[in-house]
Amino acid sequence: MTETNLNTLLSHRQQFLGFVRRRVQDQELAEDLLQGAYLRALKSEGTPQDEESVVAWFYRILRNAVIDQYRRKTTESKALSAWGKEMEAEVVPAPELRNEICACLSKVLDQLPANYAGLLKSVDLGERPLQQFAAEQGISAGNAAVRAHRARAALRKQLTRTCGACSEHGCIDCTCRSQNISV
Template sequence: MSNMINTPLNELLTQRKLFLAFLRRRVPDAALAEDILQSCYLRAFEHQGEFAQDESAIAWFYRLLRNAVIDRYRRNKSQEKALESLARELETSAHPSPGLHNEACACLHGIIKDLKPEYSEALLAVDLGEQRVQDFAKQHNLSASNAGVRLHRARAALRKQLIQTCASCAEHACLDCTCKKHPPAAGSL
């Protein structure tokens, strides 16, 4: 180690604990702080020939860390906006006609009950019970965006199970399903 040439990159590596402490004060998760630090080290390695002789490598790296934290928060804000948009879209999407409940595949209620409880609860409340996504979110102490994501995942899980159970009926949107794997539950439909 003593034979190593003192380069700006080596100087940055010796300050790892200070850099990590800097990040931990700015991001809520220790693993996220570590990820940001590693990505900044990678960037420093890729740009090591660009260090200006008159600028401290450490000052440059702190600026790099600060910008990485800002970028992370911006990315999270964008994701949050996208999830809120999805929740609004789900909220304003057309509700199925009341007659559709009677025409849907007989397997539907049985398959919904076989899904994860939080998925079946979301589908029964929002899609079949026609509850607003925002009301569902409040009732379950979720943000509207998290409720939208849960509903999206529940629909994907339902589709997957319907295709496995009902094969071509589900694949081709057959409303007169004849499969017998999940008879309708008493009082459903």
């Protein structure tokens, strides 16, 4: 992009922002979309040469940015709706079954590395959001997600070792029960 084209786009900033604001209700979102469109324009290799063409070209970029935002929002809404329906149908285990499960888990969690056990106790048993856990630990959300995946895999493996078939079919007569593990 030439300096002239960039200056032209910057001189029309208020009109561009007004265009986006009329299409999205959130002022901060409008600013974000405009900034994203500027970045897209800077990275683009096929920039028109004259001033009128570059403005029209940029309006197309803005229109596409707004359309993409609505598509993301629609997709997110559908996913949240599906998740909400799934959560409504979820069955909460009876307290005695939960205590039995927790007894097995307590024993097995103590055998896992401390960082895995801490994550599982906080996020899965304590129902703390993974993002909150990540912030408290000073790690990225992506890193926390990977750590959670590995911790759950280690827990699964250790449960199978400790409880055998009971880890898949329920504690019927396993070592966990015979050792009278209490929570």
